[in-house]
Amino acid sequence: xxxxxxxxxxxxxxxxxxxxxxxxxxxxxxxRISEQVSKRIMKIAAKLKYKPNQxxxxxxxxxxxxxxxIVEDIANSFFANVxxxxxxxxxxxxxxxxxxxTEDNEEKAKGLLEVLRYRQVDGYIIxxxxxxxxxxxxxxxxxxxxxxxxxxxEDFNYVVVDNFQGAYTAVSHMVDQGYKKIAIITTSSxxxxxxxxLDGFVQALKEHDLPAGKNMIKRLAFDLDRPGFIQEIxxxxxxxxxxxxxxxxxxxxxxxxxxxxxxLKLQIGKDLGMxxxxxxxxxxxxxxxxxxxxxxxEEIGRRLxxxxxxxxxxxxxxxxxxxxxxxxxxxxxxxxxxx
Amino acid sequence: xxxxxxxxxxxxxxxxxxxxxxxxxxxxxxxRISEQVSKRIMKIAAKLKYKPNQxxxxxxxxxxxxxxxIVEDIANSFFANVxxxxxxxxxxxxxxxxxxxTEDNEEKAKGLLEVLRYRQVDGYIIxxxxxxxxxxxxxxxxxxxxxxxxxxxEDFNYVVVDNFQGAYTAVSHMVDQGYKKIAIITTSSxxxxxxxxLDGFVQALKEHDLPAGKNMIKRLAFDLDRPGFIQEIxxxxxxxxxxxxxxxxxxxxxxxxxxxxxxLKLQIGKDLGMxxxxxxxxxxxxxxxxxxxxxxxEEIGRRLxxxxxxxxxxxxxxxxxxxxxxxxxxxxxxxxxxx
DNA sequence: CTGAAAGCGCTTACAG
DNA sequence: CTGAAAGCGCTTACAG
Numbered sequence: 116x117x118x119x120x121x122x123x124x125x126x127x128x129x130x131x132x133x134x135x136x137x138x139x140x141x142x143x144x145x146x147r148i149s150e151q152v153s154k155r156i157m158k159i160a161a162k163l164k165y166k167p168n169q170x171x172x173x174x175x176x177x178x179x180x181x182x183x184x185i186v187e188d189i190a191n192s193f194f195a196n197v198x199x200x201x202x203x204x205x206x207x208x209x210x211x212x213x214x215x216x217t218e219d220n221e222e223k224a225k226g227l228l229e230v231l232r233y234r235q236v237d238g239y240i241i242x243x244x245x246x247x248x249x250x251x252x253x254x255x256x257x258x259x260x261x262x263x264x265x266x267x268x269e270d271f272n273y274v275v276v277d278n279f280q281g282a283y284t285a286v287s288h289m290v291d292q293g294y295k296k297i298a299i300i301t302t303s304s305x306x307x308x309x310x311x312x313l314d315g316f317v318q319a320l321k322e323h324d325l326p327a328g329k330n331m332i333k334r335l336a337f338d339l340d341r342p343g344f345i346q347e348i349x350x351x352x353x354x355x356x357x358x359x360x361x362x363x364x365x366x367x368x369x370x371x372x373x374x375x376x377x378x379l380k381l382q383i384g385k386d387l388g389m390x391x392x393x394x395x396x397x398x399x400x401x402x403x404x405x406x407x408x409x410x411x412x413e414e415i416g417r418r419l420x421x422x423x424x425x426x427x428x429x430x431x432x433x434x435x436x437x438x439x440x441x442x443x444x445x446x447x448x449x450x451x452x453x454x
Numbered sequence: 455x456x457x458x459x460x461x462x463x464x465x466x467x468x469x470x471x472x473x474x475x476x477x478x479x480x481x482x483x484x485x486r487i488s489e490q491v492s493k494r495i496m497k498i499a500a501k502l503k504y505k506p507n508q509x510x511x512x513x514x515x516x517x518x519x520x521x522x523x524i525v526e527d528i529a530n531s532f533f534a535n536v537x538x539x540x541x542x543x544x545x546x547x548x549x550x551x552x553x554x555x556t557e558d559n560e561e562k563a564k565g566l567l568e569v570l571r572y573r574q575v576d577g578y579i580i581x582x583x584x585x586x587x588x589x590x591x592x593x594x595x596x597x598x599x600x601x602x603x604x605x606x607x608e609d610f611n612y613v614v615v616d617n618f619q620g621a622y623t624a625v626s627h628m629v630d631q632g633y634k635k636i637a638i639i640t641t642s643s644x645x646x647x648x649x650x651x652l653d654g655f656v657q658a659l660k661e662h663d664l665p666a667g668k669n670m671i672k673r674l675a676f677d678l679d680r681p682g683f684i685q686e687i688x689x690x691x692x693x694x695x696x697x698x699x700x701x702x703x704x705x706x707x708x709x710x711x712x713x714x715x716x717x718l719k720l721q722i723g724k725d726l727g728m729x730x731x732x733x734x735x736x737x738x739x740x741x742x743x744x745x746x747x748x749x750x751x752e753e754i755g756r757r758l759x760x761x762x763x764x765x766x767x768x769x770x771x772x773x774x775x776x777x778x779x780x781x782x783x784x785x786x787x788x789x790x791x792x793x
Numbered sequence: 794c795t796g797a798a799a800g801c802g803c804t805t806a807c808a809g
Numbered sequence: 810c811t812g813a814a815a816g817c818g819c820t821t822a823c824a825g
Contacts, residue, residue, distance in 0.1 A: 118572075120818055131796045136820060147794055166572035170518065171818035174509045174801045181552075181573075189541065195534035202528065202555060211552050211569060213520075216541060230550060233457075233505035234520075373739055397736045400712055459802055470812045475804060486810055510802030513817045797824085808813085 119163045127159050128152070135160075139167070173235060182423065183231035184214040185224065185241045187262070193366065193393055193410065194242070197261070200416025201240060208424050210237070219244050219304075219337065228254070238423045245306060257426035259419050263308040264436075272426070274418045274437040278308050278392075281408040281441035282315030285362055285390040288406070288443055290323045293452040294360035294388045297325065300348060300372060301364035302337035312364045312392060330355060341371060348375035352387075360388030360449070366395045366407075373401060384451035394444060403447030411439050458502045466498050467491070474499075478506070512574060521762065522570035523553040524563065524580045526601070532705065532732055532749065533581070536600070539755025540579060547763050549576070558583050558643070558676065567593065577762045584645060596765035598758050602647040603775075611765070613757045613776040617647050617731075620747040620780035621654030624701055624729040627745070627782055629662045632791040633699035633727045636664065639687060639711060640703035641676035651703045651731060669694060680710060687714035691726075699727030699788070705734045705746075712740060723790030733783060742786030750778050 121139070125132045135156050137146045143153040159165075173179040182205055186194040194216075202212050213236060217224040224244045228251070231239065238257040241247075248265045251258055260273035282299075289297050299316045302309055313332065320327035333351045335344060348371055352358070363369035369391025373383065381387050383403050390406045391398060398405035418437050426432065460478070464471045474495055476485045482492040498504075512518040521544055525533040533555075541551050552575060556563040563583045567590070570578065577596040580586075587604045590597055599612035621638075628636050638655045641648055652671065659666035672690045674683060687710055691697070702708035708730025712722065720726050722742050729745045730737060737744035757776050765771065 118818095121820095122818080132819080133796055133798095133821080134794095137795090140820080149794065152795085166568070168513070168818050169573045170509050170513045171801090172820075174507070174513055174803085175818080175820045177801080179509065188538070189528075190531075190535045190538035192529075192531065192534070195531070196529045199527070199529035199555060202553070206554075211554070211573065213550050213552055214541070215545075215550070216538060229505070234508045234550065370735065370739065377741070395735075396709065397739055400709065400736055401739060402716070402741055457802095460804095461802080471803080472805080472812055472814095473810095476811090479804080488810065491811085507802050510817090511804075513819085514802080514804045516817080795825090799820100799822090801819090803817090804815100806815090809811090 118168065119165045120168070121165075124156060124159050124163060124165055127163075128156050130156065139165075177235070178237055179235045180210050181234070181236045182210050182212050182420075183227075183234075183236040183239045183241075184212050185227050185231075185239065186214065186216055187219050187242050188216045189214060190216075191367070192395055193412065196412045197416050197419075200413055201420060204417055204420035208420070210424075217242065217244055221246055225250055238427050240419050240423060257423055259422045261415065261419055263306050266307050270434065272422050272435050274415055274422065274439070275308065276410050276415070276439050276441050278311035279315040279318070281392060282312040282362065282364070283319045284315075284441065284443050285392065285406075285408045286316050286319035287323070288445065289360045289362070289388055289390060289449055290319070290325065292388065292449045294449070295325060296331075296358050297360045297362060297388075298331045298333060298351075298355065298358050299362045299364060300333045300335065300351070300368055302368070303334045304337050309364060316362055316364075335368070341367075344368065344371035345375050345378070348372055349378055352376065352379055352381075358387065359452075360390075363389065363391040366391055366393035366398075369393075369405065369407070370395065370397055373397070373405065382451075384448045388452060389448045398444075398446065403451065406446040406449040407444050408441040409444050410441060414439055457507065458504045459507070460504075463495060463498050463502060463504055466502075467495050469495065478504075516574070517576055518574045519549050520573070520575045521549050521551050521759075522566075522573075522575040522578045522580075523551050524566050524570075524578065525553065525555055526558050526581050527555045528553060529555075530706070531734055532751070535751045536755050536758075539752055540759055543756055543759035547759070549763075556581065556583055560585055564589055577766050579758050579762060584643075596762055598761045600754065600758055602645050605646050609773065611761050611774050613754055613761065613778070614647065615749050615754070615778050615780050617650035618654040618657070620731060621651040621701065621703070622658045623654075623780065623782050624731065624745075624747045625655050625658035626662070627784065628699045628701070628727055628729060628788055629658065629664065631727065631788045633788070634664060635670075635697045636699045636701060636727075637670045637672060637690075637694065637697050638701045638703060639672045639674065639690070639707055641707070642673045643676050648703060655701055655703075670697075674707070680706075683707065683710035684714050684717070687711055688717055691715065691718055691720075697726065698791075699729075702728065702730040705730055705732035705737075708732075708744065708746070709734065709736055712736070712744070721790075723787045727791060728787045737783075737785065742790065745785040745788040746783050747780040748783050749780060753778055 121132045121135050125135045138153045138156045215227040221244045240259050242262045248268050260271050264273040317327050335347050363372045394407045394409035398407050422435050460471045460474045464474045477492045477495045554566040560583045579598050581601045587607050599610050603612040656666050674686050702711045733746045733748035737746050761774050
């Protein structure tokens with residue numbers, strides 16, 4: 116059970132632990148340890164397969180080389196894909212990732228922050244829930260927000276996508292394709308990313324002089340389960356038979372939307388056009404395939420780590436607000452309008 | 455930056471750090487600390503929002519309350535879903551999860567083990583790559599394997615599914631549905647879980663007196679990317695036009711299979727039946743929907759943590775080999791045979 | 794060129 | 810009933 120410690124090496128090399136520490140941390144030259152001694156120490160360390168105890172090091176230095184990643188739901192493909200990139204990128208800098216899912220629940224998020232805090236993580240990547248700004252501000256460590264941010268708080272780094280532009284682009288594309296009565300199905304969340312998607316939707320309708328009244332906007336409680344979403348969407352579609360296209364504000368709404376529309380025996384693209392926010396394997400493979408505005412997952416992950424590492428390494432406190440564009444992926448669900 | 459330590463509380467309470475430690479660890483009674491003192495300490499700790507430094511505690515006790523989770527690919531929906539359950543379950547016992555993806559690459563896996571080891575994780579859940587048994591055996595901490603195991607090594611706990619039965623069931627179902635020339639598309643991996651799926655496939659064919667020759671088995675290099683898989687599958691199908699059904703041995707092969715078959719303008723279910731190992735949102739939503747044998751993700755996650763915690767808490771060293779059944783989900787891809 | 798010593802924040806065996 | 814002290818394995822300011 117007991118591992119090799121610096122003491123063991125010191126003993127075998129006939130020097131002090133101090134010297135071993137210097138050499139192993141590459142400070143041999145700086146501290147003017149003789150070549151001989153350095154080599155001897157290195158050799159012994161290698162032979163014994165010495166691995167520094169990160170706990171002890173962390174306790175002493177205050178650095179754990181660990182990043183806390185808080186997402187909404189690690190099982191959701193968007194977050195899982197970002198997590199993968201984050202993991203890879205963090206690894207390049209010697210950091211490991213502790214993760215947790217909030218389910219977008221405030222209390223769960225606070226619990227996660229608390230746990231990560233007393234595990235002394237060096238920095239955080241956080242998909243915040245509502246009202247989490249105070250908690251985050253008290254973290255005293257580098258933080259980068261993802262997916263959403265606090266519109267009233269300038270003081271956090273973040274990497275998000277241009278939700279307004281994404282929604283606007285999606286809806287304009289539908290208009291170009293000949294759809295005229297376009298509704299949005301979104302969640303009841305008042306968070307900024309959802310608000311901006313709604314704003315982009317409304318703006319696009321207005322600019323094209325299309326009806327943008329209340330019944331073109333359907334908000335669903337975001338704590339429903341899949342059958343609940345499907346039921347609600349189905350009901351809405353049944354009561355609004357004059358619609359000719361739907362913009363779904365998240366990928367899971369889009370997926371539930373497909374099931375709802377098919378349940379009603381309507382043909383996607385022909386009877387009812389659709390675009391979803393956020394891509395998903397399903398959208399590419401479904402027939403008809405589903406048009407979407409896709410998030411640049413790779414770049415999101417890379418920028419998150421890049422910002423975090425910058426602050427971690429340089430101790431610089433630059434505030435960066437990164438807003439990445441979305442990409443419209445035109446597919447069959449908006450290509451089959453019979454006009 | 456500096457947090458509240460046990461010393462601060464001791465000072466304010468006018469007692470020693472020892473006493474504070476006893477009280478805060480619920481050993482007040484056992485150590486016969488007076489009610490008065492205990493209450494005073496608790497109150498001060500609460501007021502100061504004291505959080506024990508896990509690093510220091512870990513250094514002293516050798517326990518970090520951290521589990522290392524090594525999967526093949528956290529972005530793959532199966533592993534992402536298991537990770538979610540593992541996270542939730544671990545949380546119930548006060549454990550956090552450090553994760554990493556191996557890409558089924560031996561060297562990457564070894565690197566991960568090394569990192570987790572010197573971060574002193576208390577236990578491991580590992581999706582092993584080939585030849586990782588020596589490394590794992592040297593871990594000196596509780597380990598539970600998932601998804602696959604080492605057939606020659608009895609000494610590890612594991613939670614897997616009954617791959618043989620799953621493949622056998624899938625193929626038998628196809629036979630029942632009237633398909634007669636059934637091929638398997640699998641990877642070139644020689645790992646046990648893939649071998650058993652192949653064995654189950656062959657066994658089912660033999661029992662039904664169906665051709666089970668070499669050209670009914672297509673193995674693909676597992677390091678191909680998506681277009682590579684699609685190209686290879688397409689080529690295989692073009693050269694074997696007499697097949698009437700395919701069993702795909704993993705969900706990503708199934709997904710690529712859908713694309714390949716559609717690229718060839720064949721109708722799934724009618725021209726070519728298909729079943730995939732492992733369910734996926736896509737299979738449920740695709741039209742036609744895709745029959746699969748599904749893994750019990752929830753139960754896998756629960757059993758993994760249960761086994762690990764058992765060993766962690768009781769220090770018991772029971773060897774448990776859990777083999778869970780798969781569930782055949784009959785869908786349209788095996789329902790449309792014209793006979 | 795090298796080392797003794799202090800200290801990070803805990804826990805626990807020992808002493809009284 | 811309570812506390813002084815040692816120690817987990819490191820790093821680093823200080824001394825020589």
